[in-house]
Amino acid sequence: MKIIVCVKQVPDAKDVRLDPKTNTLAREGVQSIMNPYDQHALEEAVRLKDELGAEVTVLTMGPPQAEDVLRQSIACGADHGVLVSDRAFAGADTWATSYTLAQAIDFLGGADLVLCGKQAIDGDTAQVGPGLAMRLDMPFITCIQKVREADASGLVAERMMDDGYDVVAVDYPVLLTVVKDLNTPRVPSLKGKMRAKKAQFQVLSAADIGADPSLIGLAGSPTQVVRVFPPKPRGERTVLTGDMDEQVSELARRLNAYLQ
Amino acid sequence: MDYFLSEEQEMIVETAREITDERIIPARAELDEKHEFPRAILNEMAQADLFAVPIPEEYGGFGGGCIDNVLALEQLGRGCVGVGTAFAASALGIYPILIAGSDEMKSKYLPDVASGAKFAAFGLTEANAGSDASGIRTTAVPDGDEWVINGTKQWITNGGEAQIYTIVAITDRSRGARGASMFVVEEGDAGFTCGPKEKKMGIRASSTTELIFKDCRIPKDRLIGRLGTGFITVMKTLDSSRPGIAALGLGLAQGALDEAASYAKQRVQFGKPIISFQAVQHLLADMAIQLEAARALVYGAARHIDAHPKDMTKVSSMCKVFATDVAMKVAVDAVQVMGGYGFMSEYPVEKMMRDAKILQIYEGTNQIQRNVIGQELNKEYSRS
Ligand SMILES: Cc1cc2nc3c(=O)[nH]c(=O)nc-3n(C[C@H](O)[C@H](O)[C@H](O)COP(=O)(O)OP(=O)(O)OC[C@H]3O[C@@H](n4cnc5c(N)ncnc54)[C@H](O)[C@@H]3O)c2cc1C
Ligand SMILES: Cc1cc2nc3c(=O)[nH]c(=O)nc-3n(C[C@H](O)[C@H](O)[C@H](O)COP(=O)(O)OP(=O)(O)OC[C@H]3O[C@@H](n4cnc5c(N)ncnc54)[C@H](O)[C@@H]3O)c2cc1C
DSSP: OEEEEEOOEEEOGGGOOBOTTTOSBOOTTOOEEEOHHHHHHHHHHHHHHHHHOOEEEEEEESOGGGHHHHHHHHHTTOSEEEEEOOGGGTTOOHHHHHHHHHHHHHHTTOOSEEEEESOOTTTOOOOHHHHHHHHHTOOEEEEEEEEEEEOSSEEEEEEEETTEEEEEEEESSEEEEEOGGGOOOOOOOHHHHHHHHHOOOEEEOTTTTTOOGGGSTTTTOOOOOOOOOOOOOOOOOOOOOSOHHHHHHHHHHHHHHHHO | OOOOOOHHHHHHHHHHHHHIIIIIHHHHHHHHHHTOOOHHHHHHHHHTTGGGTTSOGGGTSOOOOHHHHHHHHHHHHHHOHHHHHHHHHHHHHHHHHHHHOOHHHHHHHHHHHHTTSSOEEEEOOBTTBSSOGGGOOOEEEEETTEEEEEEEEEEEETTTTOSEEEEEEESOGGGGGGSEEEEEEETTOTTEEEOOOOOOSSOTTSOEEEEEEEEEEEEGGGEESSTTOHHHHHHHHHHHHHHHHHHHHHHHHHHHHHHHHHHHHHOEETTEEGGGSHHHHHHHHHHHHHHHHHHHHHHHHHHHHHHOTTSOHHHHHHHHHHHHHHHHHHHHHHHHHHHHHHHSTTSHHHHHHHHHHHHTTSSSOHHHHHHHHHHHHHHHHHHO
């Protein structure tokens, strides 16, 4: 069984600033970390590997220093790391990113299970996972909070919903995007760190993965950032308590007071 | 201070630090309050290969030396000496096998301890044999292909939680110091049970119980090393493990200093942060001086032991005494710096002060360590 985990290197949220001119994230001089959701995706992959004997490959698109997240992944139990890196990928939006990752996964011979974070903490769109699944022509389930059971042919998972969760059974191949409730990522082991220190990573260029130049990087990115602004703070919120009758009369009283 | 750690040693520190900060510190108050054995945390430490540190590579270990073990334990001690003791006692339990066991015995037990699949414990002390180990009454008598063990061990760390117990029993009382031997007893062996958990002043996350042997039968090949070498193996075991107790003391002292210094910066009295009062500064300065001196001694001793394994007794005792006395003093002073807040369970130094005390008692009291150092000096100076 082959599992591919897509991980993204993101600026550490503890250390985020906006470039006042461009209104985009100032990335220079900011510590980079593995996108937190992706750490949970990787942990689940390694648990499935321990349970079912899978081969776990971690895939990232990014500049050469994105190798750091691959190294960290090896320390946490991944078998291989692949870096998709080329100047031609620069400026990719989620459309171009999902195309690029799909090309890379095809190049690597596909996978039974692809795991992504729900969203990246810098872009926050939550588009890459579903976009990637569409391009791979794979079913996908988003916001997985628990993998209940898994075997060599498929799995049963819980999808987080606003008011509970769905239980979904699927056969491979499938792509999952995951939330943090899924598991607690392990502390990287000493032997893992030793392996990571020596690990060599496959680096794939645009040509390697046969990418169409018009679909990658800035050229392949239709997204335009019109304006970036902090959201207005929400007003004060009150949760009414008591039994239903009390809550309804309290609500009516407040609405009345507001209307007057 | 820079102690010029190797890249691998930095890795050990980083791993133990992560476990300490992310897993132990958030859980320690509750573990202490509930006297709860930290199984989940120990499993994570196992997963991170920390149990593998002192075990040779051929048995699935990391092949680390005394210094590597010290570095890991220092971090754990900073978080919780109770958790650190549970961890350290597992290493203590397998030292007899490492030191005197056959290759066969090592292959049988060490890989499971390295992976953390099994915990170990070390059983020497009895009700009437504490500092004076020669007073033990537990006996092992051969019977056909088996040994039959009778007696009760007291205050054994990891009792009831470990799967592998290395214990000392008298095999021939007439032979005195050569009359004891060490054995491996496994959880589930017929005639072997553990008593209830003791209630303790500190290190409440660790389990301390009796080991009770009533006609306990174990196979012949559970004898560790040669017959009659029990006390020699015990002494070598404790020589190897004491720097680990010293390291728990370093960690505890560091934790207490961290708490006290950051509190002193925040706490305002007479219109100023209390750290601006010279009397408080001097307390903190003395804590820092003693801690750093202790660290230099412990690291130095550990490196000496790794380089000169035949000459470890004196330095091992010296670093244990000094670092654990420092831990006790620093913990008491940390409470003083924090005043009434330091006395409250809500703040971690209250627990640190309770935990520090055991470090001066177990694995040989600090009085006994001084005796040992004195005897070594006596030998050294009669040679020259
Ligand atoms: C409105 C908007 C406009 C943008 N415009 C630009 C731009 O003009 N130029 C520019 O450089 N960037 C731009 N970005 C950033 C870029 O689109 C995203 O960083 C990138 O496509 C990933 O999307 P995301 O961060 O939203 O990830 P999400 O879709 O939130 O990520 C979900 C998951 O997809 C996977 N994933 C995402 N990215 C990668 C990756 N690189 N490698 C491997 N796996 C990955 C991870 O598993 C991740 O958890 C823009 C982002 C936004 C929100
Ligand atoms: C929490 C805990 C965990 C323990 N874990 C283990 C374990 O895992 N395995 C194990 O085998 N044991 C264990 N022990 C036992 C521990 O090693 C003994 O308690 C210790 O060696 C001291 O023995 P004692 O308590 O009988 O004190 P005693 O020997 O009765 O000593 C009492 C006092 O007399 C002093 N004293 C005794 N003899 C001399 C002397 N000759 N010169 C000067 N002073 C002297 C001592 O320093 C001490 O102050 C543990 C004990 C505790 C409390």
